[in-house]
Amino acid sequence: MEHLTEQNISEITTLIKAKGVEMEELVHDLVDHICCMIEERMEQGENYTSALDKTMNSFGNNGIRNIQEETNYLLTKNILAMRKTMHITGITAAILLLLGSIFKIQHWPGAGFIYILGAASLCLLFMPLFLAVRIKEKIGKLNVVSNVVGTIGAITMCFGILFKIMYWPFAGILMNTGGVLLLFIFLPLYIYSGFKSKQLKTSTIVPIIVAVAGFSLMFSLVKLRNSQDVTDAILNIQYTIYEDTESTLITNQSILKILQNDSITAHHGANEIAQQINDISEDLNFAIAQSMHQEIPEEKLRETIRLNYYSISNDMGDLAMLRKDERGLQDLVDLIKKYEGLYLSITGVKANLMINNANLESYLNRTKTLFPLGIVIHDLSLLNLQVQRLHSSLLQYYKGKVS
Amino acid sequence: MYSKELLKGTLKTIILKLLSESDQMYGYQITQKVKEITEGKINLTEGALYPALHKLEADGLLSTEKIEVGNRVRKYYRLTQSGNNTAQEKVEELKEFMETLKSIINISPQKLAWSI
Numbered sequence: 001m002e003h004l005t006e007q008n009i010s011e012i013t014t015l016i017k018a019k020g021v022e023m024e025e026l027v028h029d030l031v032d033h034i035c036c037m038i039e040e041r042m043e044q045g046e047n048y049t050s051a052l053d054k055t056m057n058s059f060g061n062n063g064i065r066n067i068q069e070e071t072n073y074l075l076t077k078n079i080l081a082m083r084k085t086m087h088i089t090g091i092t093a094a095i096l097l098l099l100g101s102i103f104k105i106q107h108w109p110g111a112g113f114i115y116i117l118g119a120a121s122l123c124l125l126f127m128p129l130f131l132a133v134r135i136k137e138k139i140g141k142l143n144v145v146s147n148v149v150g151t152i153g154a155i156t157m158c159f160g161i162l163f164k165i166m167y168w169p170f171a172g173i174l175m176n177t178g179g180v181l182l183l184f185i186f187l188p189l190y191i192y193s194g195f196k197s198k199q200l201k202t203s204t205i206v207p208i209i210v211a212v213a214g215f216s217l218m219f220s221l222v223k224l225r226n227s228q229d230v231t232d233a234i235l236n237i238q239y240t241i242y243e244d245t246e247s248t249l250i251t252n253q254s255i256l257k258i259l260q261n262d263s264i265t266a267h268h269g270a271n272e273i274a275q276q277i278n279d280i281s282e283d284l285n286f287a288i289a290q291s292m293h294q295e296i297p298e299e300k301l302r303e304t305i306r307l308n309y310y311s312i313s314n315d316m317g318d319l320a321m322l323r324k325d326e327r328g329l330q331d332l333v334d335l336i337k338k339y340e341g342l343y344l345s346i347t348g349v350k351a352n353l354m355i356n357n358a359n360l361e362s363y364l365n366r367t368k369t370l371f372p373l374g375i376v377i378h379d380l381s382l383l384n385l386q387v388q389r390l391h392s393s394l395l396q397y398y399k400g401k402v403s
Numbered sequence: 404m405y406s407k408e409l410l411k412g413t414l415k416t417i418i419l420k421l422l423s424e425s426d427q428m429y430g431y432q433i434t435q436k437v438k439e440i441t442e443g444k445i446n447l448t449e450g451a452l453y454p455a456l457h458k459l460e461a462d463g464l465l466s467t468e469k470i471e472v473g474n475r476v477r478k479y480y481r482l483t484q485s486g487n488n489t490a491q492e493k494v495e496e497l498k499e500f501m502e503t504l505k506s507i508i509n510i511s512p513q514k515l516a517w518s519i
Contacts (some may be wrong), residue, residue: 003473025478028469029453030428036431063450071454075461374444 007298008048012038021062026068061345070267079136081186086129093122104165112166119162121295123155134309142196153181167316167370183215241381248388249278255395267398270346273390280332281384285320288373317373319363332380333360336387347397353386405445413463414455416497417447419464419482419490427481430456456480464489 004012009031014031034055041051076083095211096118131151135144153295157178163171194204252274259267289305290296292315296304322329336353343351359379363371412421421436422428428436437447459465464486468479482490 007471009475025467026453026457028478029456030449031433032429032472032475033449033453035473035475045438059449061493067450067453070450071457074454074458318472 003050004039008052009035012052016064016123021068021070023071029065030064041081076137078132082129082136083133086126086133089121089125089129091117093126096121115162115165119158125160127151127155127158140283142167142189142193146186146193149189150186153178153186157182179215182211187211203212228301238378238381241385242379243277245381245385245388248385251273252388252392252395255392255399258399264398267395270339270342270394271393273335273342274387277332277335277339278384280327280335281380283327284332285377285380287321288317288377292323292373314372314376315374316370319366319369319371319373319376322363322376329360333364336383339387339390342370343394346394351390353383353390377387409453410451412449413497414447414451415459416490416493417445418452418455418459419486420494421486422465422480422482423490423494425478429477429479433480459486477495 012034013027013031016027016034021027021030037055037058038048038051041054042048091287096114100118103114104280105110128151131147134147155178156174160171160173160175160178163169163174191208194208238394257270286302286305290298290300292313293301302352340351340353343349360383362377363379417437418433421433430449433453434447434449437445440509456465460467460480464483465480466483468481469476470479471477
């Protein structure tokens, strides 16, 4: 039996591919099949060219292409329904997230709820379905692994962003975990499999570039804080307040000693209140710092809080933690009012301490309790400084009376 | 030659049955075999055969082996273990179906009228 030459076969292969057949396995099948048909004709005495023409014509215009379409249809029939659901949930999620952001920008109520719905349908429906469809489509262990890691990373990332928007805890951990999974595990696997299948073309490179660039931009956006100069300036103010308070307390201590030596006791009531104000405001500040950084051990936190760099934190917290019955913000406000009254009755001079009274009132009464608590630290420490200064003048007043 | 519609439901069974009777076959060989057995009454076209073969392979009923023949690659199809079982089931099912069909086709007009 006469075999077709290598040249004939490459011609037939080109012809089949030109008809639009892309599936490698199907090309193998069809090349062999058509060769067999040609050989049969040639055995009956036809020459190669005429046998090729007649064979190719017997398929009709779209016959060969239709074989691939039919094969594709049979292979994907099962996942068509799944894909349809995937599209619907994907579109729903996109619309909900878009709506949520419009509501958020307009400050309309319900933005959070819409965000949660959108993120849930994206993370819990769309992405798992997408993964399932991918796994059914693509065979190959490496691809399955990279797709699973990629999907888990994307879901974690997405929930992290939702948590960030909703000011829920652990947003940072979720976003960082998702980012690490995507950048350091999924992406290398994706690139590697791209190299391996020798398909590192535009279709592989472009998503990689978009992914890396997108991540960098997003991270810089999320991690964005005030500029370094502004931050330093605020920290300086905060540190000055702290230093001032410390030195005032030391001054007061030394005056107290003098008064003690002269057996004066009339100031004791005021002294006790000033001491309590100092204690409570320090405790509250510490509690706020602790709520923002649970991971820092208590001792270290006490050291760092003296620098009060928590006051520049953008992290949101719940004002409810200040509204406790004992030694809370209300007690502090009451004590300050009491001190003011006492000061007036002793010296006859009215002290206007609570210059940021409105702030304190709002911390106590506003219904939306989510708030950047760092600002509260600033208010409380400034207020304490003012009280201790005032107390200093009261002690001076007594000392003056003695001498 | 039978209509495409008639062939459609039995195509997989025909392929599985043929493969269960020989060790392995390639596509063209299957079409020729069908032509030979049925004396040309059933013409298994490429457009029906290859999609069905690929589907059966994806379902895990067939496995393939590529062998260099002449200057080209020839893909041989053979039954897997589960393909073997399915082939038997499918053939049994078809036999039963043909019996059932017979009982419908053989009903005489009188009998039909009476039963209505």
